[in-house]
Amino acid sequence: MKQMSHIDHDIPSTPGKFKMEKSSYMNRIRWHYSSLAKLTFWSFVLFLGLILVFFFKSPTSTSSPLPSDLSRRSLRTYSWGGPAWEKRVRASSRTRSRNGLSVLVTGAAGFVGTHVSAALKRRGDGVLGLDNFNDYYDPSLKRARQALLERSGVFIVEGDINDIALLKKLFEVVAFTHVMHLAAQAGVRYAMENPSSYVHSNIAGLVSILEVCKSANPQPAIVWASSSSVYGLNTKVPFSEKDRTDQPASLYAATKKAGEEIAHTYNHIYGLSLTGLRFFTVYGPWGRPDMAYFFFTKDILKGKSVPIFEAANHGTVARDFTYIDDIVKGCLAALDTAEKSTGSGGKKKGPAQLRVFNLGNTSPVPVSDLVSILERLLKVKAKRSVTKLPRNGDVQFTHANISSAQRELGYKPTTDLQTGLKKFVRWYLSYYDSGKKSAQ
Ligand SMILES: NC(=O)c1ccc[n+]([C@@H]2O[C@H](COP(=O)([O-])OP(=O)(O)OC[C@H]3O[C@@H](n4cnc5c(N)ncnc54)[C@H](O)[C@@H]3O)[C@@H](O)[C@H]2O)c1
DSSP states (O other): OOOOOHHHHHSOSSGGGOOGGGOOHHHHHHHHHHHHHHHHHHHHHHHHHHHHHHHHHSOOSEEOOOOTTSOGGGGOOEEOOSHHHHHHHHHHHOOSSTTOOEEEEETTTSHHHHHHHHHHHHTTOEEEEEEOOOSSSOHHHHHHHHHHHHHTTOEEEEOOTTOHHHHHHHHHHOOOSEEEEOOOOOOSGGGGTOHHHHIIIIIIHHHHHHHHHHHSSSOOEEEEEEEGGGGTTOOSSSBOTTSOOOOOSSHHHHHHHHHHHHHHHHHHHHOOOEEEEEEOOEEOTTOOTTSHHHHHHHHHHHTOEEEEEEEGGGEEOEEOOEEHHHHHHHHHHHHHHOOOOOOBTTBOOSOOOEEEEEEOOSOOEEHHHHHHHHHHHHTOOOEEEEEEOOSSSOOSBOOBOOHHHHHHHOOOOOOOHHHHHHHHHHHHHHHHTTSSOOOO
16 A cells, blocks of 8 residues: 655645655655656647547548537537439439529428428428437437338438538538528527527527628528517517517527528628528427426426526416418418529629518417316316516517418418317327327
């Protein structure tokens, strides 16, 4: 066993704690060598760090080009490229008719992305998906959606929208006519837990997409998902596209608002045709587990209590719930009416289309009514716990004015909450009650 000498005691564990004046000459020598050893060690660590930075920054077909200050999920590596991969990319993007669209759908393994991709493919358009399959919610649900799309001939490339080399490659292989940009970090409350993931996907990611689109030749037209959350703390209802959007209630909302301003810039400077869609609380089969209608269903079935938020003075919290099929019709109509971008090779040639539309249902429903409908459909009484609406991102109500989308897109939602939830519950029970999966 090692004997502890007083010299050992005098050697500091951290340099700042060392008291020079009390030490002997020998101590000084030992300290000198120990400092040298530490200096060598830290130089080595620094050197290793520099190598890693260089490695992650260099373009390669197995790439993770992401800044290291971002979410832990963004540090994953993806492999892409090669003749077989390019063949799959081309086949998936091929249109069935001469004037069909060839669409790059980002966030294709997500809730809305899956439905939009399937609908485009069904009508004969070429569709290529892109998704990083992050674990914000159960990735196995994303994989199941991927399998669904694969059966209808849609290939989802696994990668991050910040991967410029990958995006460039995709545009080299396919001359996409349109980009349906749905990839984003969704959810208002999670922004307090992981704010950088919102900056990464909703701001930096959007800029990456627009940078590559602006340089593409021909430039595609872009339709992308903004959000009703940009109306923030507004009290005038219904929310109109002409209303102010400068008081967001969450970082999520702020990143979507920033996205709208960024879209304006790329339209103005580069002639990109850009359409932003402000979705209002989308729900339906294959939905998102972090949304109330989804986890209320899970909790009611498990006999757990369901939090029903109440605003100040017993104010009702309500949402303009919009069924996924209505949203899909709005997305397709936005793609179909999108004019061509006017620039080429990064240069603007003339003014281009710039639009923003509300896609909602125009009939807000109190959250307590949502629970009543679920109780009837599930045939289980919910344990309700009325809770004060926390000030962490949620707003008291949303209500869309859709006259602009009606006029210009022919958008007309047709599914009420009762009908839509019935379809959701049927899907939920068959997906989770098959015994193979359990809702996380
Ligand atoms: N569902 C709604 O109620 C709603 C409401 C308003 C706005 N939106 C917007 O609509 C879009 C689609 O929403 P959703 O409900 O389908 O969400 P979702 O989370 O199910 O889908 C988003 C997909 O994008 C992927 N993704 C996230 N960051 C990425 C990145 N950096 N690179 C590549 N892929 C990435 C995720 O893995 C996910 O599969 C989002 O932009 C969202 O902000 C949705």
